Amino acid sequence: MKKVPIGVSARHIHLSSEHVKQLFGDGAELTVFKPLSQPDQYAANETVAVHGPKGSFAKVRILGPVRKESQLEVSRTDAFALGVNPPVRESGKIEGTPGIRIVGPAGEVTLDKGVIVAARHIHFHTLDAERWGIKDKQILRVRVGGDRGVVFEQVLARVSEQFALDMHIDTDEGNAAGLATGEFGEIID
Amino acid sequence: MKKVPIGVSARHIHLSSEHVKQLFGDGAELTVFKPLSQPDQYAANETVAVHGPKGSFAKVRILGPVRKESQLEVSRTDAFALGVNPPVRESGKIEGTPGIRIVGPAGEVTLDKGVIVAARHIHFHTLDAERWGIKDKQILRVRVGGDRGVVFEQVLARVSEQFALDMHIDTDEGNAAGLATGEFGEIID
Numbered sequence: 001m002k003k004v005p006i007g008v009s010a011r012h013i014h015l016s017s018e019h020v021k022q023l024f025g026d027g028a029e030l031t032v033f034k035p036l037s038q039p040d041q042y043a044a045n046e047t048v049a050v051h052g053p054k055g056s057f058a059k060v061r062i063l064g065p066v067r068k069e070s071q072l073e074v075s076r077t078d079a080f081a082l083g084v085n086p087p088v089r090e091s092g093k094i095e096g097t098p099g100i101r102i103v104g105p106a107g108e109v110t111l112d113k114g115v116i117v118a119a120r121h122i123h124f125h126t127l128d129a130e131r132w133g134i135k136d137k138q139i140l141r142v143r144v145g146g147d148r149g150v151v152f153e154q155v156l157a158r159v160s161e162q163f164a165l166d167m168h169i170d171t172d173e174g175n176a177a178g179l180a181t182g183e184f185g186e187i188i189d
Numbered sequence: 190m191k192k193v194p195i196g197v198s199a200r201h202i203h204l205s206s207e208h209v210k211q212l213f214g215d216g217a218e219l220t221v222f223k224p225l226s227q228p229d230q231y232a233a234n235e236t237v238a239v240h241g242p243k244g245s246f247a248k249v250r251i252l253g254p255v256r257k258e259s260q261l262e263v264s265r266t267d268a269f270a271l272g273v274n275p276p277v278r279e280s281g282k283i284e285g286t287p288g289i290r291i292v293g294p295a296g297e298v299t300l301d302k303g304v305i306v307a308a309r310h311i312h313f314h315t316l317d318a319e320r321w322g323i324k325d326k327q328i329l330r331v332r333v334g335g336d337r338g339v340v341f342e343q344v345l346a347r348v349s350e351q352f353a354l355d356m357h358i359d360t361d362e363g364n365a366a367g368l369a370t371g372e373f374g375e376i377i378d
Contacts, residue, residue: 076365076367088337145342152339153339154335171361178265
């Protein structure tokens with residue numbers, strides 16, 4: 001049985017180092033609030049406000065470390081509340097996605113792209129993937145039981161020596177399946 | 190192929206006739222805003238506010254006609270926002286569920302029970318059910334395709350001559366599957 005832990009990701013944002021400076025001031029750096037499942041990734045103490053045409057979220061957690069490009073990851077429920085219509089995308093693939101206004105304590109930034117609904121995916125360490133015969137970019141199906149049992153299709157496999165085994169879904173998907181972080185799914189093909 | 194239209198239900202409330210009076214005044218009656226897929230069911234023009242320990246929703250649509258007992262149906266996302274922890278239940282089965290405070294233009298009511306996350310279900314007219322060999326209370330699986338493809342398990346069949354063929358899921362489930370009302374699923378067993 002190919003059992004994977006499932007992490008339910010709430011809305012969050014990744015920032016470029018330039019945007020960290022614009023939002024938090026020159027010389028500001030992200031500080032670690034708590035480590036995440038993937039090596040070297042962390043939730044930062046810092047948060048920002050995001051403002052869409054229809055609504056806002058006051059405290060959106062920043063995930064570090066900084067990235068090449070800023071990216072806001074929201075659920076579809078969040079997207080309706082903000083009034084934006086982001087596509088389902090793999091992290092980092094932000095060409096043609098909507099922008100958003102971000103406000104920090106020292107300034108603000110208006111992204112012209114970067115809002116996505118994250119495509120459900122599983123991080124595999126190379127050894128996990130080899131053991132189960134799974135290749136990078138493979139599309140998988142994952143079953144979750146219980147009174148809201150669901151099979152998630154279109155689950156993207158991402159394989160790297162930098163990864164720890166973990167499936168990432170958003171809050172809509174977690175709630176639809178009655179799931180909380182720390183529960184497990186089964187890869188069924 | 191057993192194809193069913195899918196309706197995504199936003200949060201809504203059913204009220205008893207006594208509660209309609211308490212909330213809207215003596216002699217008040219629900220008025221039809223628009224008919225729903227099930228015969229004689231309608232969205233009312235009237236809305237109420239609901240207040241949980243953590244949050245509120247200002248305008249929750251009432252669905253008519255009145256019922257024997259009042260019942261608030263929310264998504265799990267909504268439940269977190271309100272600060273209540275309702276179970277997944279079939280409509281009408283409200284024993285042991287949390288209550289909520291409801292405020293209307295003429296008064297307020299505090300339910301001691303009645304908040305549920307509605308169990309995903311399909312309404313079948315008797316003839317649809319017979320044609321496909323499906324029995325009342327049967328548990329089905331329904332597949333939805335697309336870039337957020339999902340198989341919903343634990344889908345309850347409800348069969349009646351009073352029903353029109355329609356699957357009902359909540360906004361978390363609709364968003365997790367990238368669905369909107371008017372799209373279709375396929376019963377796979």
